[in-house]
Amino acid sequence: MNSRKTWAALAVAAAVTVGVPATAGTANAAPKKPAKAATAKQVAAARAAQAKAAAAAKAAAAKAAAAAKAAQAKAAAAAKAAAAKKAAEAAKAVQPVTAVGVVTAVDAAAGTVTVQAASGSKLVAGTAAVFKVSATTKVTKDDEKTTLDALAAGDKVTVNGVKSAAGLFAAHVNATSPEPVAEPEPVEDPVVDPVEDPAADPEPAEDPAEDPAPAEDPEPAV
Structure with a gap:
């Protein structure tokens, strides 16, 4: 008899427990607080990531600008050297x-x-x-x-x-114009005295056999 009463009591208790709405237990529970700490941490992490990305982009832009400037300077130096070489070759030519x-x-x-x-x-x-x-x-x-x-x-x-x-x-x-060449003056033929022909007969010499003229007597001295 007592056993039946015990089982009956248990059955009633179980029925009551099952019949209680789920919201009743929830209503009796303590309300949860919003996760403000977790949200602030996420915002800080996002801001840090954005700042890091901006810094990286700025560094990349600065690096690209420096590279472009260096390339321009190199190209200008090469063009200047080529022009100088060309001018030197032209001056030499x-x-x-x-x-x-x-x-x-x-x-x-x-x-x-x-x-x-x-x-x-x-x-x-x-x-x-x-x-x-x-x-x-x-x-x-x-x-x-x-x-x-x-x-x-x-x-x-x-x-x-x-x-x-x-x-x-x-x-x-x-x-x-070349200087005119002066014509030489005509040279007169020299006058040559006639030369006697050695084969011509010589003039006859005086005959030494003729008596000489008598010499005059000298005057007596005083």
Whole structure:
């Protein structure tokens, strides 16, 4: 009998427990506080990450700018060196030249004058230098402005110009006509006295056999 009462009490208690709504236990529980500490930590971490990313981007930009500036400086230095080298080669390729000598040939059609250079620059001295004469070349002869076809072989000449890989180019040609050669004066035939012919008969000598003239007696001394 007692056993039945015990089981019945247990069954009632279990039924009551099962019938209680779940919200009842939740309502009786203590309310939870919001996780403010966790949120602040996440915000700080995010800000730190942003700052780190910004610093990295700034460093990368500065590095890229420095590299670009260095590349520009290097390119400018290379261009300057190339220009200096080109100028040096050009200066070496074009050299001033002077030839002093005598005209040996003139080709007006080809626009050249050949000079047997007795002196002047080492590049042409002692050689037959062929100068190209252009429309800008100043040509004078006997102190008068003229053209290339007025020059002639035998003229004394001084040529100033330049020498390049393409040849000799005249800037100024100053020629002088050769001095006229004086004709020798005619020589008169010398007057020669006639020479007697030794084969001619000599004049007859006096006969030594003739008596000499008598000598006069000297006067007596007083």
